[in-house]
Amino acid sequence: MNRLNTIAIDIGHNANYDTGAVGIRSEDELNKLVGEALIEKLRGAGINVVNCTPSNATSLHDSLNQRCIVANNSNADFFISIHHNTGGGEGAEVLCLSGGLAEEVGNAILNKLEGIGLKNRGIKERKNLFVINNTVMKAILVECAFCDSEKDMNNYNEEIVAEAIFEGVCKIFDIDYTYVIDGENGDGKGLCHMVVSGECLSGIARKYGTSVEKLVEINGISNSNLIFVGQILKIK
Numbered sequence: 592m593n594r595l596n597t598i599a600i601d602i603g604h605n606a607n608y609d610t611g612a613v614g615i616r617s618e619d620e621l622n623k624l625v626g627e628a629l630i631e632k633l634r635g636a637g638i639n640v641v642n643c644t645p646s647n648a649t650s651l652h653d654s655l656n657q658r659c660i661v662a663n664n665s666n667a668d669f670f671i672s673i674h675h676n677t678g679g680g681e682g683a684e685v686l687c688l689s690g691g692l693a694e695e696v697g698n699a700i701l702n703k704l705e706g707i708g709l710k711n712r713g714i715k716e717r718k719n720l721f722v723i724n725n726t727v728m729k730a731i732l733v734e735c736a737f738c739d740s741e742k743d744m745n746n747y748n749e750e751i752v753a754e755a756i757f758e759g760v761c762k763i764f765d766i767d768y769t770y771v772i773d774g775e776n777g778d779g780k781g782l783c784h785m786v787v788s789g790e791c792l793s794g795i796a797r798k799y800g801t802s803v804e805k806l807v808e809i810n811g812i813s814n815s816n817l818i819f820v821g822q823i824l825k826i827k
């Protein structure tokens with residue numbers, strides 16, 4: 592069984608001398624939105640997260656090197672660098688050294704991203720990436736989508752993208768990804784579930800040992816056939 596106590600998350604670019612691509616939206620902005628949402632979800636699931644993104648850098652090498660040093664000092668079990676692509680394509684791909692855990696996690700993430708409508712471009716073996724080569728744990732770089740693709744950027748939702756990456760990680764490390772969030776109406780904390788692609792209310796009810804009627808009632812749902820990906824349902 593693969594254990595995940597600590598994960599290193601690197602929000603690509605976002606530092607001096609290290610600026611990302613710019614398309615319809617800027618890569619720096621998207622990396623930060625997805626990366627921060629991902630960190631929140633991982634922490635919500637009780638995983639120790641180390642954010643490797645430097646606040647300051649004196650060169651591109653320094654920016655990349657700082658990320659690796661923080662990851663290596665954290666004893667993290669896995670490293671994920673969040674990026675967005677440009678160059679006229681569409682969809683998501685994962686860059687890593689092929690084989691083993693890196694490829695397994697990469698494929699799980701790509702399958703989840705495919706489930707929310709991003710084309711699966713597969714694993715791309717890259718032997719020349721600084722953050723992959725200089726981190727001691729298994730490492731991947733996720734190119735979530737193309738920031739110059741109208742198709743990808745149309746209604747791009749960082750919460751749903753982060754959720755897909757999170758669920759891919761959870762699948763491989765066998766983490767139950769139900770999580771606790773603040774009750775919406777000041778009713779303290781409660782168990783909630785974010786709807787993922789392919790789910791229906793009866794399946795969610797079964798998963799939590801509750802009933803469709805109960806979910807309909809506490810969530811004020813008017814049509815039990817109409818739930819949507821990314822919707823957060825109160826469970827109890």
Ligand SMILES: [Zn+2]
Nearest residue numbers: 603611674675
């Ligand atoms: Zn990048």
